Amino acid sequence: MEQAVTVFKNAHVFDGVDFLDTPTDVVFANNKVAAVGQNAGSAEAYRGATVIDCTGKTLLPGMIDLHIHATSSNPGSLANFAEPFSLQFYESVGNLEATLRAGITSARDAGGADLGAKVALESGLIKGPRLRLAVSIMSQTGGHGDFMQPSGLCNPGLGPHPGRPSGLADGVEEIRKVTRTLLRAGADQIKICSTGGVLSPGDDPRHSQFTKDEIAVVVEEAGLQGKYVMSHAQGTAGILTALECGVRTIEHGIYLTDEAIQSFLDHDAYLVPTLAAPRAVIRKAESGNSGLPPQVIEKAYRVFEIHQNSVAMAVAAGVKIGMGTDSGVGVHGENLEELELLAGVGMTLKQVLASTTSIAGELITPEESVGRLAEGYLADAVLLNTKLESTDQLKDLQSMIEAVYQNGNRQFAN
Numbered sequence: 001m002e003q004a005v006t007v008f009k010n011a012h013v014f015d016g017v018d019f020l021d022t023p024t025d026v027v028f029a030n031n032k033v034a035a036v037g038q039n040a041g042s043a044e045a046y047r048g049a050t051v052i053d054c055t056g057k058t059l060l061p062g063m064i065d066l067h068i069h070a071t072s073s074n075p076g077s078l079a080n081f082a083e084p085f086s087l088q089f090y091e092s093v094g095n096l097e098a099t100l101r102a103g104i105t106s107a108r109d110a111g112g113a114d115l116g117a118k119v120a121l122e123s124g125l126i127k128g129p130r131l132r133l134a135v136s137i138m139s140q141t142g143g144h145g146d147f148m149q150p151s152g153l154c155n156p157g158l159g160p161h162p163g164r165p166s167g168l169a170d171g172v173e174e175i176r177k178v179t180r181t182l183l184r185a186g187a188d189q190i191k192i193c194s195t196g197g198v199l200s201p202g203d204d205p206r207h208s209q210f211t212k213d214e215i216a217v218v219v220e221e222a223g224l225q226g227k228y229v230m231s232h233a234q235g236t237a238g239i240l241t242a243l244e245c246g247v248r249t250i251e252h253g254i255y256l257t258d259e260a261i262q263s264f265l266d267h268d269a270y271l272v273p274t275l276a277a278p279r280a281v282i283r284k285a286e287s288g289n290s291g292l293p294p295q296v297i298e299k300a301y302r303v304f305e306i307h308q309n310s311v312a313m314a315v316a317a318g319v320k321i322g323m324g325t326d327s328g329v330g331v332h333g334e335n336l337e338e339l340e341l342l343a344g345v346g347m348t349l350k351q352v353l354a355s356t357t358s359i360a361g362e363l364i365t366p367e368e369s370v371g372r373l374a375e376g377y378l379a380d381a382v383l384l385n386t387k388l389e390s391t392d393q394l395k396d397l398q399s400m401i402e403a404v405y406q407n408g409n410r411q412f413a414n
Helices: 087-101 115-122 172-184 212-224 236-244 258-267 276-287 294-317 337-344 349-355 391-400
Strands: 005-013 024-029 032-037 050-053 058-061 063-068 104-109 130-133 190-193 229-233 249-252 270-272 381-384 401-406 409-413
Touching: 005 381, 087 104, 087 115, 087 401, 087 409, 104 401, 115 130, 172 190, 172 212, 190 212, 212 229, 212 236, 229 236, 236 249, 236 258, 258 294, 276 294, 276 337, 294 337, 337 349, 337 391, 349 391, 391 401
Parallel strands: 005 050, 005 058, 063 104, 104 130, 190 229, 229 249, 249 270
Antiparallel strands: 005 024, 024 032, 058 381, 381 401, 401 409
């Protein structure tokens, strides 16, 4: 079968790790990167290819968001009680397409999207990033992922349905069974809550949830199936317990200490800060019609500066940072705001771009499949209409996107 070949000529290339020194050609053949190098696209084998002149333009790997909620558009809002349960699934179609338009070609869904969403994307029924699913959020009773309200009503936004089993579990053996149930439902990674959170009105982000034995059994069961665990963890003690038990990624990491940062380094773990999330809650509060309970808004203001300072400490210490936005809390399609925020806590341009490409790609299975413009990787790329050289340009990154490519095919062009 004749290959569909695209040659990007003379691009300013960030390959996922570094900017290449000279104008470079990148060749896509079918759905893989076939070659990267000076004049690589001039080979006889690529005669007749589609050639795109990228002089003065930047080519990046397709970007990765490690923390989205595709079925959520305003989590925690009291409006969820009045909306039809199925509305979230129709809204997710637009949410996923907006995410792909932002240059996000792969993403981890941290709770909400089920196997049907993944199949719809893979079959081409809808457009969006390729998804790695958590399916449901695992939580203890009364924890961050328990959506029962003081009124006795359960917020239906992330509630269970046949494709999204309940993630509530208490005690080692119940947790073992729920973990296996989520893996059966199609989870690519397991998402737990080892602390309280901002959006859960009845708990405190600083307080721990799940015991060490409970977290250890989740890690064990996931590992037996070649999977890993990501943990919503904001308070110091819950971060330390999760890392000690072998959790691979910490989501949020608001209350970091020197001890917690050293634990990241000792366990070769990743921090996914989601700096945009508390900012999004504050913006909604300032709009006057967020529908969020006052306890949630108060917590967002309380943690905002602490969160930034903690992530800045982690960056300075060399903790591996993966880009994640918690989109759903914020607006889907505005994911790239997180890159500007990461630069604001001390990351260089290369570090910021690596966080959303090669570093994030280490957490997407199969490994060595996405996050780099290197031979054998999937042919995902974002073409910018200018030369990217400074973190100052990140605030306008969305407007610079000229085209988004996924699996070798142009998905969107501006």
